[in-house]
Amino acid sequence: MTELGSIGKSVRRKEDYRFITGQGHYTDDINRPGQAHAYFLRSPHAFARIKSIDISAASAKPGVVAIYTGKDMAADKVGGLICGWTVKGKDGQPHKAPRHDAIAVECVRHVGDQVAVVIAETYAQAKDAAEAIEVDYEVLKPAIDLRDALKPGAPQVHADAPGNLCYDWDFGDKAATDAAFAKAAHVTRVELLNNRLSPNPMEPRSAVAEYDRGTDMTTVYVTSQNPHVLRLILCAFVFGLPEHKVRVVAPDVGGGFGSKIFNYPEETVAFWAARKLRRPVKWTSDRSEAFLTDAHGRDHYTIAHLAMDKDGKFLGLKVDTLANMGAYLSTFASAVPTYLYALLLAGQYTTPAIYAEVKAVFTNTAPVDAYRGAGRPEATYVVERIVEAAARELKLDPAELRRRNFIAADAFPYQTPVACVYDSGQYALTLSEAQKMIDYAGFPARKAASAKQGKLRGIGISCYIEACGIAPSAVVGSLGAGVGLWESAKIRFNPTGSVCVYTGSHSHGQGHETTFAQLVSDKLGVPIDQVEVVHGDTAQIPMGMGTYGSRSLAVGGSAISKAADKLIEKGKKIAAHLMEASPADVSYGNGVFSVAGTDKSVPMAAVAFTAYVPHNYPADLEPGFEETAFYDPANFTFPSGCHIAEVEIDPDTGITKIANWVAVDDFGNVINPMIVEGQVHGGIAQGVGQALLEGVVYDTESGQLLTGSFLDYTMPRADDLPSYNVAMTHTPCPHNPLGVKGCGEAGAIAAPAALMNAITDALGTEAIQMPATPLKVWQTIQSHKPALAAE
Amino acid sequence: MTQVSMTVNGKTVSRDVEPRTLLVQFLREHLGLTGTHVGCDTSQCGACVVHVDGRSVKSCTILAAMANGSQVTTIEGLANGDTLHPMQEAFRDNHALQCGFCTPGMIMSAVDLVNRNPNPSEETIRHELEGNICRCTGYHNIVKAVQAGAQAMK
Ligand code: FES
Ligand code: FES
Numbered sequence: 001m002t003e004l005g006s007i008g009k010s011v012r013r014k015e016d017y018r019f020i021t022g023q024g025h026y027t028d029d030i031n032r033p034g035q036a037h038a039y040f041l042r043s044p045h046a047f048a049r050i051k052s053i054d055i056s057a058a059s060a061k062p063g064v065v066a067i068y069t070g071k072d073m074a075a076d077k078v079g080g081l082i083c084g085w086t087v088k089g090k091d092g093q094p095h096k097a098p099r100h101d102a103i104a105v106e107c108v109r110h111v112g113d114q115v116a117v118v119i120a121e122t123y124a125q126a127k128d129a130a131e132a133i134e135v136d137y138e139v140l141k142p143a144i145d146l147r148d149a150l151k152p153g154a155p156q157v158h159a160d161a162p163g164n165l166c167y168d169w170d171f172g173d174k175a176a177t178d179a180a181f182a183k184a185a186h187v188t189r190v191e192l193l194n195n196r197l198s199p200n201p202m203e204p205r206s207a208v209a210e211y212d213r214g215t216d217m218t219t220v221y222v223t224s225q226n227p228h229v230l231r232l233i234l235c236a237f238v239f240g241l242p243e244h245k246v247r248v249v250a251p252d253v254g255g256g257f258g259s260k261i262f263n264y265p266e267e268t269v270a271f272w273a274a275r276k277l278r279r280p281v282k283w284t285s286d287r288s289e290a291f292l293t294d295a296h297g298r299d300h301y302t303i304a305h306l307a308m309d310k311d312g313k314f315l316g317l318k319v320d321t322l323a324n325m326g327a328y329l330s331t332f333a334s335a336v337p338t339y340l341y342a343l344l345l346a347g348q349y350t351t352p353a354i355y356a357e358v359k360a361v362f363t364n365t366a367p368v369d370a371y372r373g374a375g376r377p378e379a380t381y382v383v384e385r386i387v388e389a390a391a392r393e394l395k396l397d398p399a400e401l402r403r404r405n406f407i408a409a410d411a412f413p414y415q416t417p418v419a420c421v422y423d424s425g426q427y428a429l430t431l432s433e434a435q436k437m438i439d440y441a442g443f444p445a446r447k448a449a450s451a452k453q454g455k456l457r458g459i460g461i462s463c464y465i466e467a468c469g470i471a472p473s474a475v476v477g478s479l480g481a482g483v484g485l486w487e488s489a490k491i492r493f494n495p496t497g498s499v500c501v502y503t504g505s506h507s508h509g510q511g512h513e514t515t516f517a518q519l520v521s522d523k524l525g526v527p528i529d530q531v532e533v534v535h536g537d538t539a540q541i542p543m544g545m546g547t548y549g550s551r552s553l554a555v556g557g558s559a560i561s562k563a564a565d566k567l568i569e570k571g572k573k574i575a576a577h578l579m580e581a582s583p584a585d586v587s588y589g590n591g592v593f594s595v596a597g598t599d600k601s602v603p604m605a606a607v608a609f610t611a612y613v614p615h616n617y618p619a620d621l622e623p624g625f626e627e628t629a630f631y632d633p634a635n636f637t638f639p640s641g642c643h644i645a646e647v648e649i650d651p652d653t654g655i656t657k658i659a660n661w662v663a664v665d666d667f668g669n670v671i672n673p674m675i676v677e678g679q680v681h682g683g684i685a686q687g688v689g690q691a692l693l694e695g696v697v698y699d700t701e702s703g704q705l706l707t708g709s710f711l712d713y714t715m716p717r718a719d720d721l722p723s724y725n726v727a728m729t730h731t732p733c734p735h736n737p738l739g740v741k742g743c744g745e746a747g748a749i750a751a752p753a754a755l756m757n758a759i760t761d762a763l764g765t766e767a768i769q770m771p772a773t774p775l776k777v778w779q780t781i782q783s784h785k786p787a788l789a790a791e
Numbered sequence: 792m793t794q795v796s797m798t799v800n801g802k803t804v805s806r807d808v809e810p811r812t813l814l815v816q817f818l819r820e821h822l823g824l825t826g827t828h829v830g831c832d833t834s835q836c837g838a839c840v841v842h843v844d845g846r847s848v849k850s851c852t853i854l855a856a857m858a859n860g861s862q863v864t865t866i867e868g869l870a871n872g873d874t875l876h877p878m879q880e881a882f883r884d885n886h887a888l889q890c891g892f893c894t895p896g897m898i899m900s901a902v903d904l905v906n907r908n909p910n911p912s913e914e915t916i917r918h919e920l921e922g923n924i925c926r927c928t929g930y931h932n933i934v935k936a937v938q939a940g941a942q943a944m945k
Binding site: 010012013015016017018019020021022023024025026028029124200201202203204252253254255257286287288508509510511674675677678679681682683684685686709710711715716717718719721723724747 | 811836883927930
């Protein structure tokens with residue numbers, strides 16, 4: 001029997017056995033009898049009119065079952081893919097969301113856009129036949145570069161989005177911010193590119209769809225982070241089908257990082273074709289397709305100004321951002337550079353006036369949507385880069401400048417000028433802990449030692465704020481969200497005492513099967529190995545919203561906690577009956593119901609059994625021992641922390657070596673520190689990837705993707721990264737029952753600014769943009785000639 | 792169609808396959824051994840690593856026919872019955888996996904690495920695992936696991 005009371009312990013993961021023995025069930029591992037295989041013919045052009053498509057030769061190829069084009073889907077009245085969050089611009093008008101067909105009908109708008117689908121007996125046959133499809137294109141000049149796309153005379157990606165403008169949005173108090181700048185003693189300006197990233201979860205997207213004629217049920221196994229949301233979109237918007245006749249199963253999913261939140265064309269087509277053909281259809285992306293079609297992340301161009309008084313006290317922040325949406329508005333794309341971005345621009349500081357303007361722009365590139373952090377890394381990058389730059393201009397220690405402006409630990413709940421009410425935090429504490437860990441005071445000596453070796457050393461701080469568990473639903477609804485952002489849980493005791501937990505959250509690496517089992521074990525006194533966590537299947541779980549935005553524990557875990565409380569309440573009544581006591585006298589703890597002041601007690605398992613075999617049972621109580629709860633948080637929760645990076649740059653090669661990395665994060669209470677630390681490591685790696693290595697590049701003339709494989713797009717490898725020194729402080733969230741915040745995105749939010757602050761410190765100039773590749777670093781050294789010696 | 796025969800996880804198998812069939816397709820699609828994964832199409836990610844005659848091989852880079860007559864071990868064959876291989880245990884103990892998709896290839900590469908180098912330093916491990924991409928863990932715990940696995944394999 002496993003020990004109880006595992007909260008706060010690094011319990012080994014329950015899910016690992018199947019993964020380390022090769023017995024995971026990812027979507028591509030699933031095969032259905034009689035399945036056919038889909039392969040997509042994709043546009044080789046960034047922008048072109050489709051004049052004609054000739055499928056006759058291809059149709060005659062061996063094994064071909066069907067070839068469909070956009071016209072076939074249009075004939076079936078399949079709806080376009082939707083964006084689920086409506087952002088209203090300065091003019092009060094909703095964003096432009098031009099039609100997004102799963103297969104292009106008249107125009108292709110990015111390289112890789114779907115032109116036709118071939119369905120054949122084997123994947124190889126489908127691929128072979130696709131080569132024989134003849135497409136006559138009228139090639140158009142594309143709009144590729146974000147800034148160029150807004151210029152007069154730029155190619156127009158959509159006729160119904162004039163000027164390629166999706167929206168022109170602003171947030172904050174412009175007059176107050178202007179007034180702050182008018183009285184400023186010093187203004188710091190930065191110009192920042194937040195590079196476009198390819199999420200690249202290691203498992204490519206995949207879907208296996210099948211239609212059961214007898215029951216009229218369509219089932220799709222799919223790489224999704226949120227099966228119910230996907231079902232809702234498919235049923236209510238794309239196909240007009242009743243939800244009870246569609247089952248979406250997201251089995252083991254090999255990483256998501258946001259990119260598997262969305263409703264994509266290929267899964268939609270597989271779903272449609274399986275129904276049309278009355279046989280299962282399977283599609284699995286290869287990596288080249290993933291680079292072309294998985295929604296990318298980031299891609300901002302920003303100019304920001306920070307106004308300060310003579311002591312470096314922040315008076316106002318002005319941010320002007322262009323955000324690339326790509327060719328179509330993806331599922332949550334509109335929210336990322338607006339509500340998930342501008343609302344975080346206060347960072348950890350008391351800046352009293354903030355004003356942000358964001359223009360979202362269509363270009364002939366892949367759609368851009370949420371990627372780990374989604375808007376919050378972009379916000380942190382702006383705030384933490386400008387604060388660091390300001391400190392350098394004022395010749396102040398960047399840590400000291402931050403301290404002068406932190407929101408004090410006793411100031412919570414804290415209303416920022418950009419709508420958020422921060423719940424709790426100890427910003428000065430996380431900074432000083434991180435400074436201790438990295439021996440901040442010893443840095444000048446280390447810099448001097450590096451200089452002796454002919455190396456440039458730099459140190460960079462990033463004090464980030466995150467917002468997780470975006471809620472409550474009424475608030476997100478008022479901001480334009482098309483959904484509620486609560487979460488559900490059902491806990492079912494089995495008669496013999498084991499427990500099944502059905503959660504609306506979805507794990508694609510986060511370890512819910514363990515963390516949630518720890519939570520239930522602790523609350524209900526059931527050993528962890530007696531708790532099974534079920535997720536990812538709309539036929540099994542209650543309606544759920546899925547996993548993104550580091551919401552699983554804060555929202556999904558809180559729902560589990562509420563369901564457990566309901567069971568305890570019911571259990572008290574059953575136990576009271578068994579002990580011949582009044583329910584009011586029954587107390588509960590550690591899996592045992594007891595009557596105070598007596599030696600009477602009943603274990604949870606006996607209560608559960610009694611509920612199912614109610615021979616001796618309260619007359620007014622329903623049998624059964626199962627409860628469902630929905631949890632809609634009162635507010636976001638705001639994890640925070642401080643990361644400090646120390647780098648050493650070789651001026652001869654431009655290679656940046658990460659000499660040390662410390663992270664002090666505050667996620668509130670922690671259930672499984674091992675899992676949380678793992679999330680931090682992975683987040684930092686992605687942040688380091690963004691700052692040093694990664695970047696999606698399109699040829700600005702032709703719109704061809706130049707970084708279309710792991711040969712051209714530099715993923716962080718083991719030898720690119722250091723080990724990290726990770727620590728935590730714990731300031732509980734005051735408004736959810738677990739006191740937890742969220743840890744999934746923190747590393748990716750904090751890391752880019754820390755690293756770029758360190759690199760710019762080493763180089764002595766702000767004039768370098770991510771990714772700071774050796775070439776760029778070397779070129780910057782050539783043009784700026786940084787002094788080797790410490791000042 | 793060509794006939795290929797090999798020993799996979801101790802069992803002799805023989806199938807008629809298209810000549811262009813890759814070893815990874817042979818394992819996944821013909822033998823149903825889906826523990827070996829495909830994460831790329833340019834032989835970069837290492838999700839597909841298996842052992843062919845005791846050495847690690849990216850099974851997406853060779854044809855099934857090239858492994859004809861070989862001894863192949865996949866992740867499914869690494870444990871000794873119910874007893875996990877020490878490297879599998881080490882990955883679990885050190886939380887060296889999150890989504891688990893890179894894990895089979897990572898473990899197979901790690902075993903090969905330790906077979907060739909029983910006392911790998913952190914630097915060696917990082918260098919040797921350069922051909923295995925993990926998007927989840929940041930490698931920190933993978934490095935720890937490989938060190939622990941190396942000790943346990945002694
Ligand atoms: S699938 Fe073999 S290296 Fe990526
Ligand atoms: S654990 Fe997900 S890719 Fe390595």
